[in-house]
Amino acid sequence: MSDLLAITGARIFDGYDWHDDAALLVEFGHVAAVVPSSAIPARSETALLSGGMVVPGFIDLQVNGGGGVLFNNDPTVESIRTICAAHWQFGTTALLPTLITDTVEVNLAAMQAGHEAVQQGVPGFLGLHLEGPHLSVARKGTHDPSLIRPMDEADLARLVALRADLPNLLVTVAAETVSPRQISALAQAGIIVSIGHSDADTATVSAAFAAGATMATHLFNAMSQLGNREPGVVGTVLTTDHVHAGIIADGIHVHPASLQIAMRAKTSDGRLFLVTDAMSQTGTDLTTLELNGRTITRSAGALRLADGTLAGADLDMIDAVRFMVTTIGVPFEEAARMASLYPASAMGIEAQYGHLRPGAVASLVHLTDDYRVASTWVAGQEVHRA
Numbered sequence: 001m002s003d004l005l006a007i008t009g010a011r012i013f014d015g016y017d018w019h020d021d022a023a024l025l026v027e028f029g030h031v032a033a034v035v036p037s038s039a040i041p042a043r044s045e046t047a048l049l050s051g052g053m054v055v056p057g058f059i060d061l062q063v064n065g066g067g068g069v070l071f072n073n074d075p076t077v078e079s080i081r082t083i084c085a086a087h088w089q090f091g092t093t094a095l096l097p098t099l100i101t102d103t104v105e106v107n108l109a110a111m112q113a114g115h116e117a118v119q120q121g122v123p124g125f126l127g128l129h130l131e132g133p134h135l136s137v138a139r140k141g142t143h144d145p146s147l148i149r150p151m152d153e154a155d156l157a158r159l160v161a162l163r164a165d166l167p168n169l170l171v172t173v174a175a176e177t178v179s180p181r182q183i184s185a186l187a188q189a190g191i192i193v194s195i196g197h198s199d200a201d202t203a204t205v206s207a208a209f210a211a212g213a214t215m216a217t218h219l220f221n222a223m224s225q226l227g228n229r230e231p232g233v234v235g236t237v238l239t240t241d242h243v244h245a246g247i248i249a250d251g252i253h254v255h256p257a258s259l260q261i262a263m264r265a266k267t268s269d270g271r272l273f274l275v276t277d278a279m280s281q282t283g284t285d286l287t288t289l290e291l292n293g294r295t296i297t298r299s300a301g302a303l304r305l306a307d308g309t310l311a312g313a314d315l316d317m318i319d320a321v322r323f324m325v326t327t328i329g330v331p332f333e334e335a336a337r338m339a340s341l342y343p344a345s346a347m348g349i350e351a352q353y354g355h356l357r358p359g360a361v362a363s364l365v366h367l368t369d370d371y372r373v374a375s376t377w378v379a380g381q382e383v384h385r386a
Contacts, residue, residue, distance in 0.1 A: 003027055005380060006040045009049035010366060013333060015056045015341045015355030024054060026362040029379035033358055047382075049366055052374055056340040056355050057093025057363030058317040061170060061273070061347065062129055062218065062246055064098045065280035070289060071097045073280075075109040077116035084124035086283040088376045088384040090316035091339075092276075093363035094126040094353060096170055101132030101143040102292070111162050118166060123378045126347075127168030130159070131217065135197035136174040141222040142311035143197060144292045151178045160189040168347055172217040174198035175233070180211035187212025192347055194246075197222045198233050205236040209243055214270075215346055216245040218277060219262060220254045221310070241268035244346035246275040248313050249320040249328070252302050253277075256327055263330070273342035274320045274335075279303055279312035322371045332371070 008023035012034055023040045025032040040046065065071055067086030069079045080097050087095060099110045110128065117125045132143055134151040151173065163169045170192045173183070176199065186193050195208055196217025201224065216223070216237040224232030231238075237245050238261075245266060247254060254262075266272040276282070279296065280289050287298045296303050296311040303311045317339055324335035337354075344354025352361050362380040365373060376384040 002043050002045045004032065004041060004044040005047060006044040007047045007049065007054060007364075007377075008037055008040065010051055011053045012356065013053055013055045013336060014357050015337065016357070024356060024362070024364070026380040029362055029381075031356050031358055031360045031362050034356070049374070052366055052368045054356070055336050055365050055367060056360075057365055057376065057378065058091045058274075058321070058339040059126070059343040059353060060087065060092045060095040060276050060278075060317055061343050062098050062131070062275035062277050063087065063092075063095045064100060064278060064312050066278055066282035068280055068284050068286060070280040070291065071099050071110065072102050072106060072291060075099065075106055075113050077113045077120060077122065080113055080117045080125055081122050084122060085383070087278070087316065088124070088378070089283060089373060089386070091318045091321075091365040091367070091373045091376055092124070092316075093365070093376060093378045094124055096126050096129035096168065098129040098131055100291075101135060101147045103147060107133075107158075111158070111165075114162070115165050123381070123383065127166045127170070128162075129170040129172070131172040132197065134173045134177050136177060136199045138199040139174070139197045139222045139224070141197060142291065142296075142305060142309055144294075147292070151182055156182055156185060159186060159191060163189045163191050168192070168349065170194060170215070170347070172196040173213075175200035175205045175208040175213070178208075180207050183208055183211040183213050187214075195223075195233060195237070199224045200233060202231040202236045205233050206240070209236070209240050214243055216243060218253065218275065219245040219247045219272070220258055221248065238262060238265040241270055243270040244342065245270070245272050246343075246346075247272055248277050248315060249274055249323045250301065250313055250315045251323060251327060253310060253313060259328055263328070271342040271345065272338060273346055274317065274324070274338045275343075276315045276317055276320060277313040278315060281314060282316055318367075318371065318373050325371065
């Protein structure tokens with residue numbers, strides 16, 4: 001068996017450019033090159049695809065669950081493995097299992113699960129996203145207000161220690177709940193700090209960005225809005241060039257016109273990228289799920305608490321890409337980047353993720369011409385075929 005695999009038979013979009021009549025060469029789980037079909041090395045094995053297109057694997061930085069598992073309800077390495085695998089059929093090849101506001105004990109269990117996922121090399125596991133508990137009660141969304149609290153020194157020390165144990169760590173905090181000093185300490189430890197579930201004014205948010213926060217969590221949702229005299233979190237994110245922002249592109253969480261406005265604003269170093277905010281229903285026919293003792297109902301493309309509050313999203317990544325193309329009118333190449341290259345850039349891992357140029361991890365999606373997932377590959381291994 002050869003260590004070199006040539007994937008051919010489809011157009012190849014490497015995250016930057018298209019390659020026709022070409023082959024993607026994969027060696028030891030990484031991209032070796034893209035070469036003309038006529039130049040495929042004789043020693044390589046060949047995977048012949050039936051048309052369509054090969055694109056970089058999708059990267060989802062906000063995934064609460066999948067495959068019937070909610071990370072909060074079962075913060076174990078087995079849950080991480082299930083969640084990662086559940087999203088393969090939708091083109092997601094790398095993700096951050098996301099823990100929303102919970103008790104210290106649940107947070108500690110999630111941290112241990114992340115450590116074990118690294119040790120076991122769980123395919124598709126990119127690190128952890130801890131969304132809370134250091135948020136604003138005024139912008140709690142579906143987070144349990146009884147569990148929201150300020151960050152203390154023990155919390156800070158735990159997060160810094162956790163970062164040393166994980167390949168990537170993202171934390172969502174409210175700008176008014178976590179101080180610039182704490183944000184600076186997190187950032188200096190290599191933690192990506194995202195502002196979300198925040199009711200802060202623009203001065204407070206700007207101070208958080210100056211201290212080292214570089215991201216915003218599900219833009220427009222659970223944050224102070226853009227006003228005529230006070231830009232709030234939304235306006236500050238849109239006018240701070242280096243700040244990236246995740247967005248839920250389902251037509252429910254954000255109006256298409258608002259999404260288009262954000263797209264036009266985020267064209268500098270900081271970009272808009274797609275997240276699913278998926279819960280345990282992804283990849284299943286579940287119609288209800290439980291979170292912190294409350295029931296979430298799945299109906300009409302949305303997940304809601306009994307009072308109507310949105311509770312995560314009934315969305316997968318290929319549907320988000322398709323929504324950007326068919327509803328928002330974004331060129332496919334840009335929609336693909338929003339699901340791969342831009343989240344990789346937001347996490348600072350674009351050297352190896354988010355594209356298919358030499359040296360990148362060979363995680364990719366084979367799509368049909370109408371943007372359906374035909375197969376998914378993680379680090380050079382086919383993990384899903386429709």
